[in-house]
Amino acid sequence: MSGWRDRRLAERLGLSTPIVQAPMAGAGGVDLAIGAATGGALASLPAALIAPEAIIQQISTFRAATGAAVNLNFFCHQLEPAEDAAWRDALAPFYAAYGVGYPAVPPPARAPFGPRQAEAVEQVFPEVVSFHFGLPDDTLLARVKATGALIVGNATTPAEARWLAARGVDAIIAQGHEAGGHAGRFLGADPAEHMGTIALVPQVADATGLPVIAAGGIGDERGVAAALVLGAALVQLGTAYLFCPESLIAQGHRDLLAGEAAEHSRVTNLFTGGIARRLPSPLFDNFGAVSPLAPAFPHAAAALAELRKAAEAAGDGRFSPWWSGEAARLGQALPAEALTRRLADGALALLGDAR
Ligand SMILES: Cc1cc2nc3c(=O)[nH]c(=O)nc-3n(C[C@H](O)[C@H](O)[C@H](O)COP(=O)(O)O)c2cc1C
Incomplete structure (x- = not known):
């Protein structure tokens, strides 16, 4: 058979x-x-x-x-409006460290x-x-x-x-x-x-x-x-x-x-607000892998957009959605x-x- x-x-x-x-x-x-x-x-x-x-x-x-x-x-x-002020505040030390801020025009949310x-x-x-x-x-x-x-x-x-x-x-x-x-x-x-x-x-x-x-x-x-x-x-x-x-x-x-690191993937909501499995990130030490500070999917990503670019250019992927099963x-x-x-x-x- x-x-x-x-x-x-x-x-x-x-x-x-x-x-x-x-x-x-x-x-x-x-x-x-x-x-x-x-x-x-x-x-x-x-x-x-x-x-x-x-x-x-x-x-x-x-x-x-x-x-x-x-x-x-x-x-x-469902694309609902979401408040992300608490998430931005939590990221403030990283904005300062990388000399970037919340994007002046937030990138379009995943439609x-x-x-x-x-x-x-x-x-x-x-x-x-x-x-x-x-x-x-x-x-x-x-x-x-x-x-x-x-x-x-x-x-x-x-x-x-x-x-x-x-x-x-x-x-x-x-x-x-x-x-x-x-x-x-x-x-x-x-x-x-x-x-x-x-x-x-x-x-x-x-x-x-x-x-x-x-x-x-x-x-x-x-x-x-x-x-x-x-x-x-x-x-x-x-x-x-x-x-x-x-x-x-x-x-x-x-x-x-x-x-x-590939043996240590975890589910996290920090990168988009949705639950997703990702490779370990130092950001988990700051907020835990799942945090109530991150606004609902897909809004958490907007506050990370500039940080992600600046950090990746410096060889730091902690803000990037590096998914893995x-x-x-x-x-x-x-x-x-x-x-x-x-x-x-x-x-x-x-x-x-x-x-
Ligand atoms: C990097 C990455 C991006 C993904 N993006 C999507 C996507 O755009 N649409 C989708 O339906 N699933 C997406 N998935 C989930 C996959 O369709 C699939 O369910 C998953 O990869 C299967 O588990 P595995 O990664 O262990 O093979 C993504 C998965 C990964 C790893």
């Missing part, structure tokens, strides 16, 4: 491997996507931090390089999926559209569905998975707490309840009957094989792809990932195409499967 039992998504998308290269805003661009797709993965282009014009441009570059399917990824958080992003989707017809932090409203979601894209939502609990299924998604990412970057939590349960990937994947599959994409703490072929045995249809890796030469991360981030130590600096093939071939060999 095959260890990779649920091939619904692979068949629908024409994939030769069970691998999804995770969308990673700010860290993964079109080169990483092309490399992963060439290796047989479902490639993802993160669209949360870029303008709709850039989305259209990147899809066109991707399509000039490969005929493979692509996943366009968006955030769907949730809206009509302009829907227009971009209607122009480029991605095969897959995935959403983090819930789903857009019914009207916007209907516009995306009308393009024929496969709709994927992200669940961190079985309750979120049932909520997504009730709104008609085609597949669900089961994102365990081991994952690097933001936990896509949107129904408000205590972050301390966040399940691990091994517990979450089969429960999401049982709760919904939909194809499940396993994500979180999967770092090599052993993790990929384990997720397939749990019933995953595809397996999404983020941190593993940060090691690729095509990723866009800063050298300081790359250096930390390659060393012992729990399996970072398993990472290998291979080009994305070779990494994808190695993950897929290794996992299928462990399972006694052929591609």
Whole structure:
């Protein structure tokens, strides 16, 4: 019997491997996507931090390089105004040390999926559209569905998975707490309840009957094989792809990932206000990894913007969102195409499967 039992998504998308290269805003661009797709993965282009014009441009570059399917990824958080005076006050000693202040014009906050992003989707017809932090409203979601894209939502609990299924998604990412970057939590349960990937994947599959994409703490072929045995249809890796030469991360981030610090990632709200897993930062000694001083997502990032630039230029990454998952130590600096093939071939060999 095959260890990779649920091939619904692979068949629908024409994939030769069970691998999804995770969308990673700010860290993964079109080169990483092309490399992963060439290796047989479902490639993802993160669209949360870029303008709709850039989305259209990147899809066109991707399509000039490969005929493979692509996943366009968006955030769907609630953008409420937030007061960040206490956070700015707490950062005052760092502003003084680096000779910078609160930005005169705060950078635009990460925008949730809206009509302009829907227009971009209607122009480029991605095969897959995935959403983090819930789903857009019914009207916007209907516009995306009308393009024929496969709709994927992200669940961190079985309750979120049932909520997504009730709104008609085609597949669900089961994102365990081991994952690097933001936990896509949107129904408000205590972050301390966040399940691990091994517990979450089969429960999401049982709760919904939909194809499940396993994500979180999967770092090599052993993790990929384990997720397939749990019933995953595809397996999404983020941190593993940060090691690729095509990723866009800063050298300081790359250096930390390659060393012992990679064993000490923690969840923190200091960098954006949202709960996200990051490599250790000296800032944790000042505020703890999770602080009530940081305003809600995505507002905590504005007060750090100038500090981050000045500090990074001086080789200090403490204010930078250097995300990492729990399996970072398993990472290998291979080009994305070779990494994808190695993950897929290794996992299928462990399972006694052929591609
Ligand atoms: C640097 C980084 C950036 C990320 N940005 C996004 C993003 O823009 N959209 C998204 O849906 N998930 C994002 N994620 C989460 C990934 O989609 C995925 O859930 C996670 O990487 C899986 O865990 P792993 O890092 O242990 O492989 C990001 C993860 C990392 C490490």
